[in-house]
Amino acid sequence: MIGPARRHAPYxxxxxxxxxxxxxxxxxxxxxxxxxxxxxxxxxLDGFLRWTDQxxxxxxxxxxxxxxxxxxxxxxRILSVEFLPWRDWQRTLIALSGAGALGAxxxxxxxxx
Amino acid sequence: xxxxxxxxxxWSAHRISAMVMAPLVLVHLATMIAAVQGGxxxxxxxxxxxxxxxxxxxxxxxxxxxxxxxxxxxxxVAREATRWRGVGLDLAALGIATLFIYLGGRAVLGVVL
Numbered sequence: 001m002i003g004p005a006r007r008h009a010p011y012x013x014x015x016x017x018x019x020x021x022x023x024x025x026x027x028x029x030x031x032x033x034x035x036x037x038x039x040x041x042x043x044x045l046d047g048f049l050r051w052t053d054q055x056x057x058x059x060x061x062x063x064x065x066x067x068x069x070x071x072x073x074x075x076x077r078i079l080s081v082e083f084l085p086w087r088d089w090q091r092t093l094i095a096l097s098g099a100g101a102l103g104a105x106x107x108x109x110x111x112x113x
Numbered sequence: 114x115x116x117x118x119x120x121x122x123x124w125s126a127h128r129i130s131a132m133v134m135a136p137l138v139l140v141h142l143a144t145m146i147a148a149v150q151g152g153x154x155x156x157x158x159x160x161x162x163x164x165x166x167x168x169x170x171x172x173x174x175x176x177x178x179x180x181x182x183x184x185x186x187x188x189x190v191a192r193e194a195t196r197w198r199g200v201g202l203d204l205a206a207l208g209i210a211t212l213f214i215y216l217g218g219r220a221v222l223g224v225v226l
Contacts, residue, residue, distance in 0.1 A: 018190055018193075021183075021186045021187075021190070022186075022187070022190055024183070025183040025186065025187050028179065028183060028213060029212070029213065029216055031220075032176075032213070032216035032217050032219070032220040033216055033220075035219075035220035035223055035224055036216065036219040036220045036222075036223045037223065038155065038158075038159065038220075038223030038224050039219060039222060039223040039226075042155045042156060042159060043155075045155035045158070045159075045223075046154060046155035046156070049153055049154060049155055052153065053152070061149075065142065065145070068138065068141075068142065069142065072134075072135060072138045072139075075131050075135075076135060079128065079131060079132065082128070104142055104146075107146050108142075108145065108146050108149070111146050111147075111149050111150045112149040
């Protein structure tokens with residue numbers, strides 16, 4: 001018997017893909033609206049960027065970087081499973097996606113503070 | 114077009130937009146990590162993007178791909194999590210894609226002009 005889905009890494013990869021995707025889809029309109037402030041002039045955009053100088057905002061941005069990286073890497077895994085002949089190394093992509101996402105987040109964290 | 118055919122087009126658009134976005138996301142992540150060094154200002158962002166045809170094309174492509182990808186992705190999540198189906202849901206997805214493209218187009222104009 002296979003057992004409950006939650007015992008399998010691909011199940012958590014699926015959940016991560018959905019959750020990160022929805023989170024990014026909710027963030028995107030806000031991000032695009034902020035950049036649109038540049039239409040009102042540099043000062044308008046700068047005013048908002050001053051708000052992002054706060055440590056809690058920077059930490060949230062690290063989270064966003066992790067979400068984007070994990071969603072992209074997870075997506076590349078899905079593309080390889082769907083379009084390439086199955087190979088055993090594709091199973092390792094789940095762990096690599098997680099590691100890569102945390103790496104991207106760490107790189108951003110080191111540079112944003 | 115039947116619902117099944119629409120589903121196939123949606124799936125194709127989702128995967129193609131993902132493939133288009135993979136290198137763009139890498140560029141975006143690298144640019145962000147470099148840009149936040151030493152603090153982020155509007156002047157710094159705009160100095161890079163103002164008058165640049167290259168950044169305009171890159172970001173416009175990013176906006177269209179992300180809008181399609183996000184809209185179809187949210188449609189998938191809605192179908193998995195709720196009982197919403199059919200033309201109504203597909204029109205809602207189209208509406209979301211249109212909204213994202215509008216906001217994204219404004220954002221690109223804002224930073225490029």
